[in-house]
Amino acid sequence: MTRLDDWFGNLARSVARRSSRRSFLAGLGTALVGAGAIPLLPVSRAGAQTREPVPGEPHPDTPEGNPESCEYWRYCAIDGFLSSCCGGTHNACPPGTEMAPITWLGTCRNPEDGKEYVISYNDCCGKDTCGSCFCRRTEGDKPLYYTHKNNDIDWCMGTSSAVYNSTVAVVVGVATKKG
Amino acid sequence: MRTAARVLVPLLLAGSAFAGERNPPQIDYMLQCQGCHRADGTGAPDQGVPALKDSIARFVAVPGGREYLVRVPGASSSPLSDAELADVLNWMIVSYGPAEQAEGFDPYTEEEVAAVRRPPLARVYELRQSLLERFEAASRQTAN
Numbered sequence: 001m002t003r004l005d006d007w008f009g010n011l012a013r014s015v016a017r018r019s020s021r022r023s024f025l026a027g028l029g030t031a032l033v034g035a036g037a038i039p040l041l042p043v044s045r046a047g048a049q050t051r052e053p054v055p056g057e058p059h060p061d062t063p064e065g066n067p068e069s070c071e072y073w074r075y076c077a078i079d080g081f082l083s084s085c086c087g088g089t090h091n092a093c094p095p096g097t098e099m100a101p102i103t104w105l106g107t108c109r110n111p112e113d114g115k116e117y118v119i120s121y122n123d124c125c126g127k128d129t130c131g132s133c134f135c136r137r138t139e140g141d142k143p144l145y146y147t148h149k150n151n152d153i154d155w156c157m158g159t160s161s162a163v164y165n166s167t168v169a170v171v172v173g174v175a176t177k178k179g
Numbered sequence: 180m181r182t183a184a185r186v187l188v189p190l191l192l193a194g195s196a197f198a199g200e201r202n203p204p205q206i207d208y209m210l211q212c213q214g215c216h217r218a219d220g221t222g223a224p225d226q227g228v229p230a231l232k233d234s235i236a237r238f239v240a241v242p243g244g245r246e247y248l249v250r251v252p253g254a255s256s257s258p259l260s261d262a263e264l265a266d267v268l269n270w271m272i273v274s275y276g277p278a279e280q281a282e283g284f285d286p287y288t289e290e291e292v293a294a295v296r297r298p299p300l301a302r303v304y305e306l307r308q309s310l311l312e313r314f315e316a317a318s319r320q321t322a323n
Contacts, residue, residue, distance in 0.1 A: 102223055104214045118209045146258075158223040172209060172218070176202045179210040 058112050065112075070135035072169075074119050076108035077139045079151035080167035083124050085133030091170045093124035099168065100125055102157040104149060106140040107179045108169075118173035123164055125156035130166040140179065201263065204270035211257045212267070220275040229307065236272045236280035241313045246295045247306055249287070255299035262289040264296070 051060035058065030064073045067090035068082065074090060075082070087094035100123045107116040142149035156162045202210070209218075216222045220232035238244030248254065248268055259267060265287040272281050300306060 101217055102215055102226065102228070105210055107210070118206060120209075120214075157226050172213075173206055175206045175210065177200050179202065179206075 056112055073110055074108055074169040075135055076137050077106040077141050077151055078121055078167055078169055079136045081130040082133040082135055083166040083168045086130035086166040091168050096127050097124035097165045098126045098159045100156050100159045103155055107175045116175040116178055117171050118175050120170045120172045122168050123155040124166045125159040125163055126161040127165045204266040207263055207267045231271055231275045233277050235275050236277055237314045238310055239284045240280045241310055244310050247310055249292050249295050250300045251303055252299045255296050261293040265289050265292045
C-alpha cells in the first residue's frame with residue numbers, strides 16, 4: 001500500500017509542478033467556448049431543413065421538383081453535367097463559365113400543371129468539365145442527322161471557349177404539343 | 180398594318196387548331212429555329228448561322244427569294260408540316276423585318292410551301308449571297 005501511496009503522491013506532485021490552476025481554467029474555458037461554436041461550422045445539415053416550395057413547381061423535396069436531381073422535370077432531355085451541382089443553378093451557369101447562346105430546345109411536361117414547357121438547354125463553357133452529377137435523359141432527342149435536335153453534340157458554340165463544363169435548363173415558353 | 184392583318188387574321192381563324200395539335204408559330208420557331216438563330220434573330224454569323232433580324236424580309240422582295248426561304252435545309256427538312264412552316268415563315272418575316280419589305284409581302288400559304296419545299300437546297304451560301312446582291316442592286320436602282 002505504501003508503494004501505491006508513494007506512486008500517487010509522486011504523480012500528484014509532478015502534475016502540480018507542471019501545471020497551474022490558471023492554465024486549467026484557460027483550458028476549460030476554451031473547451032466550453034469551442035463546444036458552443038461547433039454548431040456554427042458550415043457543415044451540411046440537409047436533414048434539418050426542407051426546401052421552400054416554388055410556385056408552379058413540384059415540391060422541391062421530390063426528385064421531380066429538385067433541380068439538383070437528374071429526375072427534375074426540366075431535365076427531360078438533358079445530356080451532361082448539371083450546372084446546379086457544379087456551382088451554378090438549374091438556370092444559371094457556374095461562376096467563371098460562359099453560357100452558350102447557341103442551344104438546343106425541346107419540351108418537358110411540368111407534372112405540377114401538366115403543361116409542355118419549351119426548355120432551352122444551354123451549355124456552360126470555358127472551364128474544365130465539371131464531372132459531377134452526370135445526367136442523360138432523351139425525351140425528344142433525335143439522331144445526329146437532326147443536328148439541331150441532338151443532345152450528344154458539344155453545344156459550346158458562339159462562346160469564346162469551346163471547352164464544355166455543364167448544362168442549364170431554362171424555360172423559355174409554353175408549347176401546345178410535345179416538341 | 181395591312182400585312183399584319185393579312186398574317187394575323189388567318190392565324191386567329193386558325194386559333195381553334197392551335198388549341199388541338201398545333202403550336203403557335205413563335206413556339207415552333209423556338210423549337211425548330213431559335214437554337215441557332217437565337218431568340219432575337221441575330222444568329223451567329225461567325226459560326227455560319229445567318230442573322231434573320233433586319234434581313235429575312237429582303238428575300239421576299241427579290242425573284243427567287245421566296246423559294247430560297249422555304250428550301251434552306253433548316254426549313255425544308257424540319258419536322259414542321261407545310262402549313263406550320265408557312266406560319267413560321269410569315270411570323271419570322273413580320274417579326275424580324277426589315278419592316279419596309281415585310282410591310283407589303285404576300286404571306287406564304289400551305290400550298291405554296293408544299294409546291295417548292297423539296298428538295299432542300301444544296302448550295303445555300305452561294306444562293307444566299309447572290310440573292311442579297313440582287314436585293315442591293317434593286318435597292319440602288321430604286322434610290323437612283
